[in-house]
Amino acid sequence: MRRALTAILVISLIGVAFSGTLTYRELCGAARANGAAGGCSAVGAPGTILGYPACVYGLAIYLLLVVIASLGLAAKE
Numbered sequence: 001m002r003r004a005l006t007a008i009l010v011i012s013l014i015g016v017a018f019s020g021t022l023t024y025r026e027l028c029g030a031a032r033a034n035g036a037a038g039g040c041s042a043v044g045a046p047g048t049i050l051g052y053p054a055c056v057y058g059l060a061i062y063l064l065l066v067v068i069a070s071l072g073l074a075a076k077e
Contacts (some may be wrong), residue, residue: 013066019062023053
C-alpha cells in the first residue's frame with residue numbers, strides 16, 4: 001500500500017508541475033505577449049470550461065491527489 005501511495009504522490013507531483021506550467025503560461029503568458037493586463041480567455045472561448053482553461057482544473061485535481069496521497073502516507077507511519 002505504501003508503494004502505491006508513493007507512486008501516486010510522485011505522479012501527482014509531476015502532474016502539478018506540468019499543469020502548473022500550462023496554467024501559468026495560459027493565464028500570465030498571454031498577458032505578457034499581448035501587453036494587456038489580463039490573459040484570461042473569454043467565457044465560452046474554445047478550450048475553456050466555465051471561463052477557465054482546462055489546465056486550471058487539472059492543476060486543482062493534481063493538487064488534491066498530492067494532499068490525499070500525502071495524508072495517506074503520513075497516516076501509515
